Amino acid sequence: MKRSRRINIRGKIVVTFLxxxxxxxxxxxxxxxxxxxxxxxxxxxxxxLEALSFSFEPAAFADSPLRHSIIExxxxxxxIAGHKAAAKQNEADQRENAIYLTFDxxxxxxxxxxxxxxxxxKMKATFFMLGPNMERYPKAVKRMHQxxxxxxxxxxxxxxxxxxxxxxxxxxxxxxxxxxxxxxTGVHTKLIRxxxxxxxxxxxxxxxxxxxxxxxxxxxxxxxxxxxxxxxxYVQHTIYEIQQMEHSGETPIILLHDIPKTVQYLPELLSxxxxxxxxxxxxxxxxPPVTFPCKGRCHPIN
Amino acid sequence: MNxxxxxxxxxxxxxxxxxxxxxxxxxxxxxxxxxxxxxFEKEFAMNQKELxxxxxxxxxxxxxxxxxxxxxxxxxxxxxxxxxxxxxKQQKSLREAEVNFQKAYTxxxxxxxxxxxxxxKNQKKQAAKLxxxxxxxxxxxxxxxxxxxxxxxxxxxFYEDLGNRKYNVDKFNQQINEINKYGxxxxxxxxxxxxxxxxxxxxxxxxxxxxxLI
Numbered sequence: 001m002k003r004s005r006r007i008n009i010r011g012k013i014v015v016t017f018l019x020x021x022x023x024x025x026x027x028x029x030x031x032x033x034x035x036x037x038x039x040x041x042x043x044x045x046x047x048x049l050e051a052l053s054f055s056f057e058p059a060a061f062a063d064s065p066l067r068h069s070i071i072e073x074x075x076x077x078x079x080i081a082g083h084k085a086a087a088k089q090n091e092a093d094q095r096e097n098a099i100y101l102t103f104d105x106x107x108x109x110x111x112x113x114x115x116x117x118x119x120x121x122k123m124k125a126t127f128f129m130l131g132p133n134m135e136r137y138p139k140a141v142k143r144m145h146q147x148x149x150x151x152x153x154x155x156x157x158x159x160x161x162x163x164x165x166x167x168x169x170x171x172x173x174x175x176x177x178x179x180x181x182x183x184x185t186g187v188h189t190k191l192i193r194x195x196x197x198x199x200x201x202x203x204x205x206x207x208x209x210x211x212x213x214x215x216x217x218x219x220x221x222x223x224x225x226x227x228x229x230x231x232x233x234y235v236q237h238t239i240y241e242i243q244q245m246e247h248s249g250e251t252p253i254i255l256l257h258d259i260p261k262t263v264q265y266l267p268e269l270l271s272x273x274x275x276x277x278x279x280x281x282x283x284x285x286x287x288p289p290v291t292f293p294c295k296g297r298c299h300p301i302n
Numbered sequence: 303m304n305x306x307x308x309x310x311x312x313x314x315x316x317x318x319x320x321x322x323x324x325x326x327x328x329x330x331x332x333x334x335x336x337x338x339x340x341x342f343e344k345e346f347a348m349n350q351k352e353l354x355x356x357x358x359x360x361x362x363x364x365x366x367x368x369x370x371x372x373x374x375x376x377x378x379x380x381x382x383x384x385x386x387x388x389x390x391k392q393q394k395s396l397r398e399a400e401v402n403f404q405k406a407y408t409x410x411x412x413x414x415x416x417x418x419x420x421x422x423k424n425q426k427k428q429a430a431k432l433x434x435x436x437x438x439x440x441x442x443x444x445x446x447x448x449x450x451x452x453x454x455x456x457x458x459x460f461y462e463d464l465g466n467r468k469y470n471v472d473k474f475n476q477q478i479n480e481i482n483k484y485g486x487x488x489x490x491x492x493x494x495x496x497x498x499x500x501x502x503x504x505x506x507x508x509x510x511x512x513x514x515l516i
Contacts, residue, residue, distance in 0.1 A: 044333055044515045047340035048503040052350045054492035056485035057361050061478040064368035070469045073372050212472065 071208045075294075078211065085288035093251035099242070099278040100251065101125035102220065104154055104193060106258025107133050111140035114263045115147065121270040123280040126150030127258065128193040128218070130158055131177040138184055145185040150282030152191035152218070153177040163194065164201035164301040170194060171209050190216045190285045199292040201301045207294070216289040220255035221245060224269075226262040234261075235268045242273075253290055325425055328416040329513030332429065335413050336506060342406035349399035353392055353450075360388035360457075372469070382465045389454055389461075396454070400447050407440045428509040435502040439495060446491045453484040 061067055103114070106129050118125055127144055129152070134141050145151060155163050155173040163173050174192050182188055192215045194202050202217070210217060222241040226234040238254060245252040256262050273280065367381040413436075417429040460477045463470070510516045 044510065045337075046333070046507065046510065046516070047337055047344075049340060049343050049499045050347050051496040051499055052347065052492050053354055054350075054489055055354065055358070056489050058482040058485065059361075059364055059478050060368060061474055066368045066370055066372060067471060067474070069370075069372040070471055070474075074469065074471075208471070 068204070071204050075204055075207060075211075079291075079293055082288050082291070086290060089288055090249075090251050093281070094249065096279050096281075097277055098251050098281045099273060100253040100283060101256060101273075101280055102128060102150075102152075102193070102218070102254060102283070103256050103258045103262075104128045104195075105130060105133070105158065107137035107140035107144075108258045109137075110260050110263045111137055111258055112143070114258060114266065115140070115143055115149075117263065117266050117270065118149075119147070121267070121274055123270055123273070124149060124282045125280065126152055126191070126283040128152045128154040128191070129177070129181070130154050131156045131173075131180040134177075134180050134184060141181070141184050145187060148282070150191070150284065151181060151185065151187050151189050152193065152283065153181065153189060153215075154193055155195055158195045160196055160201060160301060164203075164206070167203065167205040167209055170202065170206050171213050171215070174210070174215055175213070190214055191218055191283055191289075192216065193218045197292060198298075199294070200297050200299055203298050203300055204294060207291075207298075216285065217291045218253075218283060218289045219292045220253045221250055221290060222252045222254040224254055224256050224262075226259070227257050230261045232265045232268070235265050235272075238269055239272050242276075325420055325422050325513065326515075328420050329425070329510065329515050332413045332416045332513075333510065333515060335409055335416075339406045339410035342402050342409065346399055346402040346406060349395045349402060352395040353399065356388045356391045356395065360385060360392065363388060367464075378464070382461050385457070385461050389457055392450075393454055396447065396450055403440075403443055407436065410436045411440075422512070425509065425512045428505060428512055432502070432505045432509055435498055435505055439498045439502065442491055442495050442498065446488055446495065449484050449488050449491065453481060453488070456481050456484070 101118075101123065103125055106114075106127050127149060129141065131153075141151070153174050154177065155170070156176050157163055157173060163170055177192075178189065192210070194217065197219050198207070198217055199219075207217065222238060222245060224234050224238040224241075226238075228234075229237065238256075242252045242254070256266075363381055363384045367378065367385065370377050370381065372378070411433070413429065414433060417426065417433060420426040420429055456477055460474065460481070463473070463477075507516070
């Protein structure tokens, strides 16, 4: 006969204790689940975060009327200051009976001959030179420098379509030209003349950029028209123009070209200048430049 | 021996059940904190709308100003005054936005304490994802605030120079280019921020699902 095992009192206490704990825990859990069930009608509420909108329109300045008007104003103020300085310079030049001879487009195959003629008449001139020509005739450039002639820049391409193609194009060509001259002679010049003059294609923007890059833009007040007449007639025309300048009390700044026909008849012009007692001078970085004012005449080439 | 097994099973069950209870408790607390945080985020979103609104008005003033001639001094003065008003309004909204976002962040970041106590692996992983997104959003929006302050500072200098007639076209160009860079950068930042927000909403919901709150 098998004897059944019975739990003693201690065992009963332990089992009762454990069962009580279990009941408490289970009732707690059930209670909490019930609470949740009551509170979670139907489940919880969640607030999703919203996306932000951000619009930004890039600000334009480069082509704005405000910018253009600032440039115009600055250039006008500079022009007024330039006129005053030029008038002062003119007074000094008038006292000296000065005249400025300038030659564009060189150096060339006739530069040496041209320099010989100037030497012979003991006259000075300023040369606005093209970069590629300086590289082709370096000896002429070095001689100009050694003999004390004025060295100045005329760009690289001598093409209106190229040099006026963008606001930065004139600066780029002149900077290159400046470097070529500096490499050949060590001279750092600020003097520039734009091909065909600053009117009409040198816009306000281009003038502003050239000014910002410290270039002095030189035009002229006597056009010899040697490039057009290509004969002795240019001498007569120039003499007439010089006389006009003399009457108006302005110091002549004569535009000539470093070309064979000009050189051929140059002695006649120099004889006249000498006879009139003019003193030829060279342009320098310190002389206030004579520049054609825009006055609404400047426009882009395109 | 039998008694020992019974006790172990009962205790194990109790521990398991209390564990479940703890995760749900954490989830409840997390939800509460996230909702509080969301209320600050709402304020923050309102500030952003105000910023957007004033930024558009400021842009319109700038465009009008650019169409003027520098000699139109009275009109320019009027536009500069308007521009400064909108800059100040943006500065105010920006400061409020910073405060509200900081409050939202502090509240949401406090779920870290709860996350530590989560025992369910999946829930813990999801909560960790959520915390990372909370930090990512904070980091990127702080960059946005810095960029915005810089932009407004630069705009102030630009308008001051114009007002004081310190005309320097190159400097103006440079300032406007920088302003545009800041603006573009801020646009990119907000795009990234919105992506984080979208993920944040998804991860948060996913967590609640795992915690069986929804």
